[in-house]
Amino acid sequence: MGAQAAAEIRAGGRFGRLPAGTDLPRTGTLRLGPLPPGFRLSAVALGHAASGLGPSCYDVDRGAWHRVLTTPQAGPLTVTVHEAPAAAVVPDLTVPDPAAPDLTAPDFGPHLVVRWGRTAGGDADREAIRRQVWHALALDDDLSDLYASLAGEPDLAWVAAGGHGRLLRSPSVWEDLVRALAATNAALSRTRSMLDALVELFGARGPAGERAFPDAAAIARGVAVDGPEILRDEAGWGYRAGSLALLAQRIDAGTLDVERWWDRSPRGPSDDEVGAEIRALPGFGPVSADGLLGLLGRPCGLALDAWARARVGELAGLPGPAGEREVRARYARFGRWAGTVCRLEITRGWTER
Structure with missing residues (x-):
């Protein structure tokens, strides 16, 4: 999978399939910041293969990340994210919270511009977009300890200088689990086709043809009606179908709470506990667990495929x-x-x- 991803990225153009709705006139805009020092969108979006897996795409040449997000009122919306310099003027601004700096100030630093079409969206939609983009780009991650650990490594000075270290995430742990399961023992093209099929079969559809990544409930309902065979035969998941069906059913039933893995407080689960829970899931092994720990802000695994x-x-x-x-x-x-x-x-x- 890594070799194919490297070849596609180096070839330029689009890494992944462009979601529907990217060509609509932009009716909604957000400006997000301030960004962490040294942040670069490309360093996050191309840190691994996630940006090339549906419903997501990264335009290598234009430096734009496209992603279908789920919103509470407007439904699925395709958003486009790109970096903007400090002097850029963007209308229709939304400030993340009252304590945030004045995003309309002329000296506001480099930031992200998020645009979408079809509808401007209500306040709840805009907040959902802001929250999901901020989370997916790991903008809350504090990498100061990583950069400090590399301070005496001149051969690795490019890491901090280039703003590297963040991993592109999905809006939910559920989606990252499904992506990891699809990537196990599979080439990038195979992983992409499995995920695209899930989106087409079970993802909510917007008026412009956008399809969001399906939640666990949608897949659990499909399995309840047609059995795991729909995942095996129509979605092309083969031997992974049973593992995916069980994962969706457990999350939908509330017997497995994967979002609690985000809790890194003293009361939350430890890295070892989260790793053990992931490895205990059918279809997941040490490589998958290491990769997922990194996505959860628990960077302790080597993911040695x-x-x-x-x-x-x-x-x-x-x-x-x-x-x-x-x-x-x-x-x-x-x-x-x-x-x-x-x-x-x-x-x-x-x-x-």
Whole structure:
């Protein structure tokens, strides 16, 4: 999957399929900021393959991220996100909260502009868009500890200088779980087709043809009517159909609360507990668990699939893929950031063609 993603990104153009609704006249606009120091949209959107999986697309040449989001009043809306310099003037502004800086001030720094068509949306829609974009781009993540751990590593100075370290997330843990399941032992094209099929079969449809990623309830209802066979045969999930059906049913029934994994307070589950819960799910193994921990702001896993081992072997000058012991030894000095530094090294160049 990693090799295919790297090839597509380096080729330029669109990484993923452009969602419906991107060509509509823009009737809604938000300006989001202030951004963390050094933030770059491309560094987040192209940090792994998520931006190329439906209903999401990243335009490598134009630096624009397209994504269908679910809103409470307008339904599915395709939004386009791009960076803007401090001097950019954007009408129809929404301030995230009363304590935020004045976004209309002429000296407001670099920010994100979010636009969409079909409807301007109500206050609840705009807040939902703001919240989901902010979350997906990991704008609340504090990377100061990561950058401090790299301060004595001149060969890794490009990480902080380029604003690297954040991972593009889905609006929900549920969606990231489904993406991880689809990516297990599958090429990027196969993963993309499985997710596209889910969106087409179960995703809510907007008036302009936009389709949102289906929630667990939608898939659970489909399985209740047609059985897991609809996932296996019509969505092309093969042997993964049973695992996906069970995951959707448990979340829909409330017997599995995956959103609580976001709780990193002393009362919340530990990294080890979350990792163990993920590995206990049918269809999920150590690689999936490591990747998901990173998406949850728990950067402690190496996610060593075959492509990652091969890339580390190349970086280390080995005659073949690196073994787990060699990979762990290479990144051990970075402690809890070992998996993050490993991922950054093996994907370096994706955002700087």
